[in-house]
Amino acid sequence: MTVTDASPAVSAAELYFQIQQFYAHQMQLLDDGRAEDWALTFTEDGVFAANAHPEPAAGRAVISAAARKATDEYAANGVQRRHWLGMVSVEQRGEDEVFARCYALVIETPRGGQAALRVSTRCDDRLVRQDGRWLVKHRQVTRDDLS
Amino acid sequence: MTVTDASPAVSAAELYFQIQQFYAHQMQLLDDGRAEDWALTFTEDGVFAANAHPEPAAGRAVISAAARKATDEYAANGVQRRHWLGMVSVEQRGEDEVFARCYALVIETPRGGQAALRVSTRCDDRLVRQDGRWLVKHRQVTRDDLS
Amino acid sequence: MTVTDASPAVSAAELYFQIQQFYAHQMQLLDDGRAEDWALTFTEDGVFAANAHPEPAAGRAVISAAARKATDEYAANGVQRRHWLGMVSVEQRGEDEVFARCYALVIETPRGGQAALRVSTRCDDRLVRQDGRWLVKHRQVTRDDLS
Numbered sequence: 001m002t003v004t005d006a007s008p009a010v011s012a013a014e015l016y017f018q019i020q021q022f023y024a025h026q027m028q029l030l031d032d033g034r035a036e037d038w039a040l041t042f043t044e045d046g047v048f049a050a051n052a053h054p055e056p057a058a059g060r061a062v063i064s065a066a067a068r069k070a071t072d073e074y075a076a077n078g079v080q081r082r083h084w085l086g087m088v089s090v091e092q093r094g095e096d097e098v099f100a101r102c103y104a105l106v107i108e109t110p111r112g113g114q115a116a117l118r119v120s121t122r123c124d125d126r127l128v129r130q131d132g133r134w135l136v137k138h139r140q141v142t143r144d145d146l147s
Numbered sequence: 148m149t150v151t152d153a154s155p156a157v158s159a160a161e162l163y164f165q166i167q168q169f170y171a172h173q174m175q176l177l178d179d180g181r182a183e184d185w186a187l188t189f190t191e192d193g194v195f196a197a198n199a200h201p202e203p204a205a206g207r208a209v210i211s212a213a214a215r216k217a218t219d220e221y222a223a224n225g226v227q228r229r230h231w232l233g234m235v236s237v238e239q240r241g242e243d244e245v246f247a248r249c250y251a252l253v254i255e256t257p258r259g260g261q262a263a264l265r266v267s268t269r270c271d272d273r274l275v276r277q278d279g280r281w282l283v284k285h286r287q288v289t290r291d292d293l294s
Numbered sequence: 295m296t297v298t299d300a301s302p303a304v305s306a307a308e309l310y311f312q313i314q315q316f317y318a319h320q321m322q323l324l325d326d327g328r329a330e331d332w333a334l335t336f337t338e339d340g341v342f343a344a345n346a347h348p349e350p351a352a353g354r355a356v357i358s359a360a361a362r363k364a365t366d367e368y369a370a371n372g373v374q375r376r377h378w379l380g381m382v383s384v385e386q387r388g389e390d391e392v393f394a395r396c397y398a399l400v401i402e403t404p405r406g407g408q409a410a411l412r413v414s415t416r417c418d419d420r421l422v423r424q425d426g427r428w429l430v431k432h433r434q435v436t437r438d439d440l441s
Contacts, residue, residue, distance in 0.1 A: 012308070012311060013160050013164075013307050013308045013310075013311035013312075014159070014160045016160075016311045016314070016315070017159060017160035017163045017164075017307075017311075018160075020163070020235075021163070021236060021237070023234070024234040024235055024236040024248075024249075025236055027234050028234065028236065028248065080267070080291040080292075080294065082234075082250050082267050082291065083234075084233050084234060084250065084252075085233075085234065086233060086378050086379075086380060087317070087318040087321050087322065087376075087377075087378060087379065088314075088318055089315060089318040089319055089322065090315070101318075101322065102318075103376050103378065105378075105401070105409075107252070107264070107267045109266075109267045109291035109292050110292070111292065111293075111294075112292055112293075113292055114292070115252075115264050115265070115266055115267035115291060115292065116264065117264060117401070117409050117410065117411060118409070119403075119409055120374070120376050120401045120403045120409035144374040144376065144403035144409060145374075145403050145404070145405065145406060145407055145408070145409065146405075146406075147374065147405075160307050160311075161306070161307045163307075164306060164307035164310045164311075165307075167310070167382075168310065168383060168384070170381070171381040171382055171383040171395075171396075172383055174381050175381065175383065175395065227414070227438040227439075227441065229381075229397050229414050229438065230381075231380050231381060231397065231399075232380075232381065233380060254399070254411070254414045256413075256414045256438035256439050257439070258439065258440075258441075259439055259440075260439055261439070262399075262411050262412070262413055262414040262438060262439065263411065264411060
C-alpha cells in the first residue's frame with residue numbers, strides 16, 4: 001500500500017489505525033517481558049532518548065540490553081508494568097515516515113498489591129516504514145516530573 | 148458489509164473502528180448501571196471468565212445477574228465506576244470473528260471523594276458478529292495483582 | 295470531503311479518526327498552556343459547561359480567559375496537567391455535526407513529584423464542522439465526584 005495511491009480521507013484514517021496498532025503491539029511486547037522482540041520495533045539504528053536518562057540508548061542492541069535489564073528487575077520484584085499510550089496525534093512526513101506525539105502513563109501492580117500510577121510522560125516519535133512495517137527511528141520520552 | 152468486499156487496507160481500519168466503538172458503548176452501558184443492556188453485548192452463550200472469580204459466568208442470564216448485583220452495590224455505596232480500555236489490538240479470525248486484546252483499568256470515584264485507580268487488568272476477547280452487531284463470545288480478564 | 299459521498303463503512307471510520315485527532319490536538323494545546331489556541335477549538339459562540347462550575351462559560355473570549363487563568367495558576371505552581379480522553383463514542387447528527395461522548399481523566403504531576411489522578415469525568419460534546427475543521431459547539435463535563 002502506498003498512501004498516495006489512496007484518497008486522502010481514507011489514507012489518514014488508515015495511517016492512524018496502523019500507528020495505533022503498532023503502539024498496542026509494541027507496548028504489549030514490553031509489558032509481557034519480551035525485551036528483545038520489543039527492541040525489534042526500533043530501526044537497527046533507532047534511538048531511545050529520555051529526560052530521565054543521562055544518555056540516549058542508540059541502536060537496537062543497546063535498546064534491547066537496557067530493556068532486558070529493566071524487565072528482569074520488574075520480574076524479580078513481582079511487578080507487572082503496563083504502558084498506556086493515549087491522545088495520539090499523527091502527522092505524515094513522507095510516504096514512509098510519520099511524526100507521532102502521544103501521552104504515556106506507566107501503571108505498576110505488585111503481585112498481591114495495589115495498582116498505581118507511576119509516571120506521566122509525553123512521547124515524541126519519528127516512525128519509519130521498512131518492508132511494510134512501522135518502526136521507531138527516534139523516540140523522545142519526557143517525564144512530566146522532570147521537565 | 149463484508150470485510151472481504153473492501154480493500155484490505157480500508158477494512159482493517161474499519162474493523163478497528165467498529166471494535167473501538169463497540170468497547171466504548173459496552174463500557175458506557177456498564178458504568179451507567181445498565182447491567183441488563185450490558186449483558187446483551189455478550190452472545191446468548193457468552194462467557195465472562197476472570198482470574199478474580201472461581202468460576203466463569205456462562206450465558207447472558209448469569210452475566211446479567213452478576214452485573215446487576217455488582218452495579219447495585221456500587222450504586223448503594225455512591226461509587227461511580229469507569230472502565231477504561233486501551234492499547235487495543237485486533238486480529239481478524241474470519242469474516243465475522245476477531246480476537247482482540249486490550250488493557251483495562253477500573254477507576255472509582257466515591258461521591259464527594261477522590262478518584263482512584265482500583266485495578267489494572269488485561270482483557271482477551273473473542274468477538275463475533277451476529278446480525279451486523281459485534282458481541283463478546285468469550286472474555287478473559289486477568290487482574291495484574293492476581294497473575 | 296462530504297461524508298455522504300463516501301461509502302458508509304469508510305466514512306464512519308474516517309469520522310472517528312477525525313474526532314480522535316481533534317481531541318488529541320485539543321488536549322495537547324491545553325496541556326501545553328496554549329490557552330488562547332485551545333479556545334479557538336470552540337466555536338465563536340461555544341459553551342463550556344461543567345457541574346463543577348456555577349455558570350457555563352459562553353463564547354470564545356470567556357472560555358479563553360478562564361483557561362488562561364487556570365493555565366497560569368498551574369504553571370506558577372509547577373504542575374503539569376494531562377487531560378486523557380478515552381472510550382470515545384461518536385454519533386453523526388448531520389453532515390457537519392456529531393455528538394461525541396467520552397470519559398476524561400486529569401492527571402497532574404508536580405515538578406519533582408509524583409503523578410496522580412486528580413479527577414474522573416464524563417464529557418458530552420456537540421461538535422460542528424466549520425470550514426473543514428471540527429470545533430466544540432457545546433461541551434458538558436460531569437465530574438464523577440460531584441454527580
